[in-house]
Amino acid sequence: MMKVPFVAPSRVYQMYKEELDAAYFEVMSRGDLIDRSHLRTFEEELAAFTGTRFAVGVNSGYDALHLSLRAHGIGPGDEVIVPAHTFVATCSAVVNTGATPVLVDVTKDFNIDITKVEEVITPKTRAIIPVHLSGWMADMPAVMEIAAKYNLVVVEDACQSLGSSINGKGAGAWGNTGCFSFYPFKILGGYGDGGAITTNDEETAQFARRMRFNGEDRQSGEYHGHGFTCLLDNLQAAFLRVKLRHLPEAIIRRKSIAKQYFEALHDLPDLLLPHYNRPGFDHVYQNYTVRARQGNDFSEFLKKNGVEVLTQFRKPYYKHEGLQLIDRGFPETEALSREVCSLPMNVEITPVEIDYVIRVVRSFYHR
Ligand SMILES: Cc1ncc(COP(=O)(O)O)c(C=O)c1O
Known part of the structure; x- marks a missing residue:
């Protein structure tokens, strides 16, 4: 039996070893650790990649969400709309500002059901967090x-979804801010936690730059508010710059794997594959999440046969x-939670492993 x-991560290191090693030795020999040139350059490169004016490196995707909400003054008494199906951090960022999350069900493409948003809007609704x-x-x-x-603030x-787009406009370039995670297994994965905020608004970028550094303006030394310690490390930024250079080819590879899965599996009636026919929408396949009518029997069978799959969404976060x-009852989220398998x-991944x-x-x- 094969194990897939x-x-x-160790294979990825081998793929980019020369460039990653060079980045490491350069940063270490200079002793450039906090708020240094790789961070600033990475921010410029990321902003260019997403099509925004500014990017601000933070410690995680969670911090990007949290600071984005705070940048818009969202807090106690406010309501923020979030999908019922997402990673818990989307919702926790809202709760940790003191605001109240208001959950909305998703559609078959796993994203927020836009037809159900207006019915939960109240005079207290301040923001919406669409999750890609x-x-x-x-x-x-x-x-x-x-x-x-x-x-509403968006x-x-x-x-x-770094690298994804609709009608050519990138993820993170639509709303007031875009929030990215560089957790190691993300499409742009670092070697530890990391994240970034993208925005076209100078004030928001400045707020985030200060708040990630305990509220301090690094030039003047003035504290502009009680902040946090959540800066993206210069070393991580150096690694991320290497990976960002290879991201376009990595996305092409992901799309080609998705195509192979589709061609080989689309005839199976009990399996719903993540391919949606929407002109202008681009899928970059951070995950290839299928829905199997047989739920756990399907995912357990794969695991037993050496295919490591992810079924992290079995229990919706709001049920914890x-x-x-x-x-409030989210039928689509409940149905897909029983069936999802990434x-x-x-x-x-190698061609032999895909096969x-x-x-x-x-x-x-039995096919
Ligand atoms: C949809 C979504 N939101 C938020 C996060 C939080 O990112 P991080 O783990 O970097 O805090 C993640 C990733 O883990 C995510 O997948």
Whole structure:
């Protein structure tokens, strides 16, 4: 039996070893650790890549979300709309500002159901966080229309979708801010935690730059508020610059793997594949999450046959008692939670491994 890992970070290191090693030795020999040139250059390169004026490096995707909300003065008494199906950090960022998250169900593409947003808007609604899950963007033209109508702040949770776009406009370039995560297994993965905010608004960028550094203006030494310690490390930024250079080719590779999965699996009636026919929308396949009618039986079969898969969403986050959230009933989220299964999807997977994954999936269905 073959073993196909979900991700293989040591292989990625071998792919970019020369450039990563050079970045490491350069930073270490200079002793450039905090708020140094790689951070600033990475921010410029990331802003250019996403098509925004500014990028501000922070410690995680969570921090990007949290600071984005704070930059717009969101706090106690405010309501913020978030999808019922997302990584918990989207919601925790809202709660930790003191605001109240208001959950909305998703559609079959795993992103917020735009037709259900207006019904939860109240006079207290201040912001909406559309999440672009797995490399596929939420319906941003529709989100922006609703935001304009109700005067809402839009914080894009683009943690899983760097490089994706709608009609050529990048994830993170639509809302007041875009939030990215460089957690190691993200599409642009660092070697530890990392994140960034993108924005076209100078004041928001300045707020984030200060708040990530305990509220301090680094030039004047003035504290502009009680901040946080959540700066992206210069060493991480140096690594991320290497990976960002290779991102366009990595996205091409992900798309070609998705195409292979599609061609080999689309005839299976009990399997819903993440391919959506929407002109102008671009899928970059951070994840290849299928829905199998057989739920755990399917994912357990894959694991038993050596294919490491991810089923992290089995229990929706709002059902975790410790989070004290209101479950208003989200039928699509509940249905997909029972069925989701992310297949190995990464740049380091080999053709032999892809074939093996396909064979195991087909054999589950006796095909
Ligand atoms: C959709 C989504 N939002 C937020 C986050 C938080 O990012 P981080 O883990 O860098 O805090 C993640 C990633 O983990 C994510 O996938």
